[in-house]
Amino acid sequence: MTELQLIQALQQRQEYAFKELVTNYRDRVYHTILGLLQQAEDAEDLAQDVFIKVFENIHQFKGESALSTWIYKIAVTQSLDFLRKKNRKKRGGTILGFFGIGEKEHLHPAEFEHPGVKAENKEKAAILFKAVNQLPENQRTAFLLQKLEGLSQNEIAEVLETSSSAVESLLSRAKANLKKQLTEYYTS
Amino acid sequence: MKNIQQLVDETLESLDGVQRVEANPYLYTRIEQRLKNRNETLAPDQRKLMPVLAVALVLFISLNVVSYFKVNTNDSATTSAKSTSGVDAFANEYNLSEETGL
Numbered sequence: 400m401t402e403l404q405l406i407q408a409l410q411q412r413q414e415y416a417f418k419e420l421v422t423n424y425r426d427r428v429y430h431t432i433l434g435l436l437q438q439a440e441d442a443e444d445l446a447q448d449v450f451i452k453v454f455e456n457i458h459q460f461k462g463e464s465a466l467s468t469w470i471y472k473i474a475v476t477q478s479l480d481f482l483r484k485k486n487r488k489k490r491g492g493t494i495l496g497f498f499g500i501g502e503k504e505h506l507h508p509a510e511f512e513h514p515g516v517k518a519e520n521k522e523k524a525a526i527l528f529k530a531v532n533q534l535p536e537n538q539r540t541a542f543l544l545q546k547l548e549g550l551s552q553n554e555i556a557e558v559l560e561t562s563s564s565a566v567e568s569l570l571s572r573a574k575a576n577l578k579k580q581l582t583e584y585y586t587s
Numbered sequence: 588m589k590n591i592q593q594l595v596d597e598t599l600e601s602l603d604g605v606q607r608v609e610a611n612p613y614l615y616t617r618i619e620q621r622l623k624n625r626n627e628t629l630a631p632d633q634r635k636l637m638p639v640l641a642v643a644l645v646l647f648i649s650l651n652v653v654s655y656f657k658v659n660t661n662d663s664a665t666t667s668a669k670s671t672s673g674v675d676a677f678a679n680e681y682n683l684s685e686e687t688g689l
Binding site: 421422425426427429430433443446454513514524527546547582586 | 591592594595597598599601602603604605606607608609610611614615617618621622
Protein backbone atom coordinates (compact mmCIF):
# COMPACT_ATOMS: atom_id res chain seq x y z
CA MET A 400 0.00 0.00 0.00
CA THR A 401 1.40 3.42 -0.96
CA GLU A 402 1.42 6.33 1.47
CA LEU A 403 -1.38 8.02 -0.47
CA GLN A 404 -3.53 4.89 -0.38
CA LEU A 405 -2.86 4.53 3.34
CA ILE A 406 -3.90 8.15 3.97
CA GLN A 407 -7.06 7.75 1.90
CA ALA A 408 -7.98 4.55 3.71
CA LEU A 409 -7.34 6.24 7.06
CA GLN A 410 -9.53 9.15 6.08
CA GLN A 411 -12.27 6.63 5.29
CA ARG A 412 -11.80 5.25 8.81
CA GLN A 413 -10.63 1.85 7.59
CA GLU A 414 -9.48 -0.26 10.52
CA TYR A 415 -6.88 -2.19 8.51
CA ALA A 416 -5.24 1.11 7.50
CA PHE A 417 -4.98 2.23 11.11
CA LYS A 418 -3.44 -1.11 12.05
CA GLU A 419 -0.89 -0.71 9.26
CA LEU A 420 -0.11 2.84 10.33
CA VAL A 421 0.52 1.77 13.92
CA THR A 422 2.68 -1.16 12.78
CA ASN A 423 4.73 1.04 10.44
CA TYR A 424 5.27 3.96 12.78
CA ARG A 425 5.07 2.57 16.33
CA ASP A 426 8.85 2.19 16.78
CA ARG A 427 9.63 5.67 15.43
CA VAL A 428 6.94 7.27 17.59
CA TYR A 429 7.88 5.36 20.73
CA HIS A 430 11.60 5.98 20.26
CA THR A 431 11.08 9.71 19.76
CA ILE A 432 8.84 10.01 22.81
CA LEU A 433 11.19 7.89 24.92
CA GLY A 434 14.09 10.21 24.09
CA LEU A 435 12.13 13.28 25.12
CA LEU A 436 10.41 11.84 28.20
CA GLN A 437 13.14 9.45 29.29
CA GLN A 438 10.58 7.28 31.03
CA ALA A 439 9.44 4.03 29.42
CA GLU A 440 5.95 3.74 30.97
CA ASP A 441 4.98 7.34 30.23
CA ALA A 442 6.39 6.93 26.72
CA GLU A 443 4.19 3.91 26.04
CA ASP A 444 1.05 5.66 27.26
CA LEU A 445 1.86 8.73 25.24
CA ALA A 446 2.56 6.68 22.11
CA GLN A 447 -1.02 5.42 22.39
CA ASP A 448 -2.28 9.00 22.72
CA VAL A 449 -0.29 10.03 19.65
CA PHE A 450 -1.82 7.33 17.46
CA ILE A 451 -5.32 8.13 18.71
CA LYS A 452 -4.68 11.77 17.85
CA VAL A 453 -3.38 10.79 14.40
CA PHE A 454 -6.49 8.67 13.82
CA GLU A 455 -8.84 11.44 14.95
CA ASN A 456 -7.11 14.21 12.99
CA ILE A 457 -6.13 12.42 9.79
CA HIS A 458 -8.77 14.41 7.86
CA GLN A 459 -6.71 17.54 8.67
CA PHE A 460 -3.63 16.08 6.99
CA LYS A 461 -3.27 17.97 3.73
CA GLY A 462 -0.24 16.13 2.40
CA GLU A 463 1.95 19.27 2.50
CA SER A 464 4.63 17.23 4.27
CA ALA A 465 5.41 13.53 4.47
CA LEU A 466 3.08 11.52 6.69
CA SER A 467 6.05 10.60 8.89
CA THR A 468 6.88 14.29 9.48
CA TRP A 469 3.27 14.99 10.44
CA ILE A 470 3.32 12.07 12.88
CA TYR A 471 6.66 13.21 14.34
CA LYS A 472 5.15 16.67 14.80
CA ILE A 473 2.24 15.24 16.80
CA ALA A 474 4.59 13.04 18.86
CA VAL A 475 6.88 15.97 19.69
CA THR A 476 4.00 18.32 20.53
CA GLN A 477 2.34 15.73 22.77
CA SER A 478 5.63 14.95 24.52
CA LEU A 479 6.46 18.60 25.19
CA ASP A 480 2.92 19.23 26.46
CA PHE A 481 3.24 16.21 28.73
CA LEU A 482 6.55 17.48 30.14
CA ARG A 483 5.15 20.99 30.68
CA LYS A 484 2.13 19.58 32.54
CA LYS A 485 4.32 17.32 34.63
CA ASN A 486 6.61 20.22 35.41
CA ARG A 487 3.71 22.47 36.41
CA LYS A 488 2.34 19.77 38.72
CA LYS A 489 5.68 19.27 40.41
CA ARG A 490 6.32 22.98 40.69
CA GLY A 491 2.93 23.40 42.30
CA GLY A 492 3.76 20.70 44.80
CA THR A 493 7.10 21.96 46.01
CA ILE A 494 8.21 25.18 47.59
CA LEU A 495 11.42 24.80 45.63
CA GLY A 496 9.45 24.84 42.43
CA PHE A 497 7.60 27.97 43.58
CA PHE A 498 10.88 29.85 43.42
CA GLY A 499 11.80 28.22 40.10
CA ILE A 500 14.77 26.43 41.62
CA GLY A 501 15.56 22.95 40.40
CA GLU A 502 12.88 23.21 37.73
CA LYS A 503 14.91 21.40 35.11
CA GLU A 504 15.94 18.52 37.35
CA HIS A 505 12.28 17.84 38.13
CA LEU A 506 11.38 17.39 34.48
CA HIS A 507 13.19 14.13 33.91
CA PRO A 508 14.36 11.26 36.08
CA ALA A 509 17.80 11.75 37.61
CA GLU A 510 19.54 9.31 35.31
CA PHE A 511 18.29 7.79 32.10
CA GLU A 512 19.81 4.69 30.58
CA HIS A 513 18.75 4.59 26.96
CA PRO A 514 18.15 0.92 26.05
CA GLY A 515 19.38 1.43 22.48
CA VAL A 516 22.83 2.75 23.39
CA LYS A 517 25.85 0.48 22.99
CA ALA A 518 26.99 -1.04 26.29
CA GLU A 519 30.37 0.73 26.22
CA ASN A 520 28.66 4.12 25.77
CA LYS A 521 25.95 3.74 28.39
CA GLU A 522 27.70 5.71 31.13
CA LYS A 523 28.62 8.61 28.88
CA ALA A 524 25.16 8.64 27.26
CA ALA A 525 23.58 8.99 30.72
CA ILE A 526 25.82 12.02 31.36
CA LEU A 527 24.88 13.42 27.97
CA PHE A 528 21.14 13.00 28.61
CA LYS A 529 21.54 14.85 31.90
CA ALA A 530 23.20 17.71 30.06
CA VAL A 531 20.60 17.61 27.26
CA ASN A 532 17.87 18.09 29.85
CA GLN A 533 19.39 21.43 30.81
CA LEU A 534 19.00 22.75 27.26
CA PRO A 535 16.14 25.03 26.23
CA GLU A 536 13.17 23.07 24.89
CA ASN A 537 13.67 23.76 21.15
CA GLN A 538 17.43 23.07 21.26
CA ARG A 539 16.78 19.84 23.17
CA THR A 540 14.13 18.68 20.71
CA ALA A 541 16.21 19.48 17.62
CA PHE A 542 19.27 17.75 19.10
CA LEU A 543 17.37 14.59 20.05
CA LEU A 544 15.52 14.35 16.73
CA GLN A 545 18.86 14.50 14.95
CA LYS A 546 20.75 12.15 17.26
CA LEU A 547 18.07 9.56 18.00
CA GLU A 548 15.94 9.55 14.86
CA GLY A 549 18.57 10.72 12.41
CA LEU A 550 16.28 13.37 10.95
CA SER A 551 17.76 15.85 8.51
CA GLN A 552 17.75 19.60 9.21
CA ASN A 553 14.88 20.03 6.74
CA GLU A 554 12.82 17.32 8.40
CA ILE A 555 13.47 18.82 11.86
CA ALA A 556 12.47 22.22 10.47
CA GLU A 557 9.14 20.79 9.30
CA VAL A 558 8.51 19.07 12.62
CA LEU A 559 9.32 22.23 14.59
CA GLU A 560 7.56 24.44 12.01
CA THR A 561 10.59 26.61 11.47
CA SER A 562 13.20 27.23 8.77
CA SER A 563 16.15 24.98 8.03
CA SER A 564 18.58 27.79 8.89
CA ALA A 565 16.86 28.24 12.26
CA VAL A 566 17.37 24.52 12.94
CA GLU A 567 21.02 24.81 11.95
CA SER A 568 21.41 27.59 14.49
CA LEU A 569 19.49 25.62 17.15
CA LEU A 570 21.74 22.60 16.67
CA SER A 571 24.92 24.62 16.77
CA ARG A 572 23.81 26.41 19.96
CA ALA A 573 22.78 23.07 21.47
CA LYS A 574 26.21 21.59 20.79
CA ALA A 575 28.00 24.66 22.14
CA ASN A 576 25.89 24.58 25.32
CA LEU A 577 26.47 20.85 25.75
CA LYS A 578 30.23 21.24 25.30
CA LYS A 579 30.26 23.96 27.94
CA GLN A 580 28.21 21.91 30.38
CA LEU A 581 30.24 18.74 29.85
CA THR A 582 33.54 20.61 30.24
CA GLU A 583 32.28 21.98 33.56
CA TYR A 584 31.11 18.48 34.56
CA TYR A 585 34.47 16.85 33.84
CA THR A 586 36.56 19.63 35.41
CA SER A 587 34.57 19.67 38.67
CA MET B 588 44.31 9.58 31.83
CA LYS B 589 42.17 11.11 29.10
CA ASN B 590 42.11 14.83 28.77
CA ILE B 591 38.85 16.71 29.31
CA GLN B 592 38.38 17.68 25.69
CA GLN B 593 38.55 14.04 24.65
CA LEU B 594 36.00 13.04 27.33
CA VAL B 595 33.64 15.80 26.18
CA ASP B 596 33.91 14.69 22.55
CA GLU B 597 33.35 11.03 23.44
CA THR B 598 30.31 11.95 25.53
CA LEU B 599 28.86 14.01 22.69
CA GLU B 600 29.35 11.04 20.37
CA SER B 601 27.92 8.50 22.81
CA LEU B 602 24.53 8.57 21.07
CA ASP B 603 26.01 7.89 17.65
CA GLY B 604 24.81 4.58 16.29
CA VAL B 605 22.02 4.35 18.84
CA GLN B 606 19.57 1.58 18.04
CA ARG B 607 15.91 2.41 17.67
CA VAL B 608 14.07 0.98 20.66
CA GLU B 609 11.13 -1.18 19.68
CA ALA B 610 7.69 -0.30 20.93
CA ASN B 611 5.43 -2.77 22.67
CA PRO B 612 4.23 -5.23 19.98
CA TYR B 613 0.76 -5.08 21.53
CA LEU B 614 0.56 -1.32 21.11
CA TYR B 615 -2.18 -1.58 18.49
CA THR B 616 -4.30 -3.89 20.68
CA ARG B 617 -4.01 -1.41 23.53
CA ILE B 618 -4.98 1.53 21.35
CA GLU B 619 -7.89 -0.45 19.96
CA GLN B 620 -9.03 -1.24 23.49
CA ARG B 621 -8.79 2.40 24.53
CA LEU B 622 -10.81 3.53 21.53
CA LYS B 623 -13.40 0.84 22.26
CA ASN B 624 -13.67 1.84 25.93
CA ARG B 625 -14.08 5.45 24.94
CA ASN B 626 -16.87 4.65 22.53
CA GLU B 627 -18.58 2.47 25.10
CA THR B 628 -18.55 5.25 27.68
CA LEU B 629 -21.03 7.11 25.52
CA ALA B 630 -23.61 4.84 23.88
CA PRO B 631 -24.86 5.92 20.41
CA ASP B 632 -28.22 7.05 21.86
CA GLN B 633 -26.43 9.19 24.43
CA ARG B 634 -24.22 10.72 21.74
CA LYS B 635 -27.33 11.71 19.74
CA LEU B 636 -28.72 13.38 22.86
CA MET B 637 -25.63 15.56 23.36
CA PRO B 638 -26.57 18.42 20.96
CA VAL B 639 -30.12 18.50 22.36
CA LEU B 640 -28.78 18.72 25.89
CA ALA B 641 -26.35 21.45 24.86
CA VAL B 642 -29.15 23.54 23.33
CA ALA B 643 -31.33 22.99 26.41
CA LEU B 644 -28.50 24.11 28.66
CA VAL B 645 -27.88 27.26 26.62
CA LEU B 646 -31.62 28.08 26.70
CA PHE B 647 -31.78 27.49 30.44
CA ILE B 648 -28.81 29.79 31.10
CA SER B 649 -30.16 32.49 28.74
CA LEU B 650 -33.58 32.42 30.42
CA ASN B 651 -31.95 32.74 33.81
CA VAL B 652 -29.84 35.69 32.70
CA VAL B 653 -32.85 37.44 31.10
CA SER B 654 -35.09 36.90 34.13
CA TYR B 655 -32.34 38.08 36.49
CA PHE B 656 -32.00 41.38 34.62
CA LYS B 657 -35.78 41.78 34.35
CA VAL B 658 -36.30 41.25 38.07
CA ASN B 659 -33.45 43.65 38.87
CA THR B 660 -34.85 46.37 36.60
CA ASN B 661 -38.36 46.03 38.09
CA ASP B 662 -36.95 46.11 41.62
CA SER B 663 -35.00 49.31 41.05
CA ALA B 664 -38.02 50.98 39.37
CA THR B 665 -40.28 50.02 42.27
CA THR B 666 -37.72 51.16 44.82
CA SER B 667 -37.24 54.54 43.17
CA ALA B 668 -41.05 55.00 42.83
CA LYS B 669 -41.51 54.04 46.47
CA SER B 670 -38.80 56.41 47.64
CA THR B 671 -40.24 59.28 45.54
CA SER B 672 -43.74 58.80 46.96
CA GLY B 673 -42.27 58.62 50.47
CA VAL B 674 -40.57 61.97 50.01
CA ASP B 675 -43.78 63.53 48.68
CA ALA B 676 -45.81 62.28 51.62
CA PHE B 677 -43.24 63.67 54.07
CA ALA B 678 -43.26 67.06 52.29
CA ASN B 679 -47.05 67.23 52.38
CA GLU B 680 -47.23 66.30 56.04
CA TYR B 681 -44.92 69.14 57.06
CA ASN B 682 -46.08 71.61 54.44
CA LEU B 683 -42.75 71.62 52.75
CA SER B 684 -42.61 72.84 49.23
CA GLU B 685 -40.11 74.41 46.88
CA GLU B 686 -41.97 77.71 47.27
CA THR B 687 -41.57 77.90 51.04
CA GLY B 688 -37.92 77.26 50.58
CA LEU B 689 -37.94 74.90 53.53
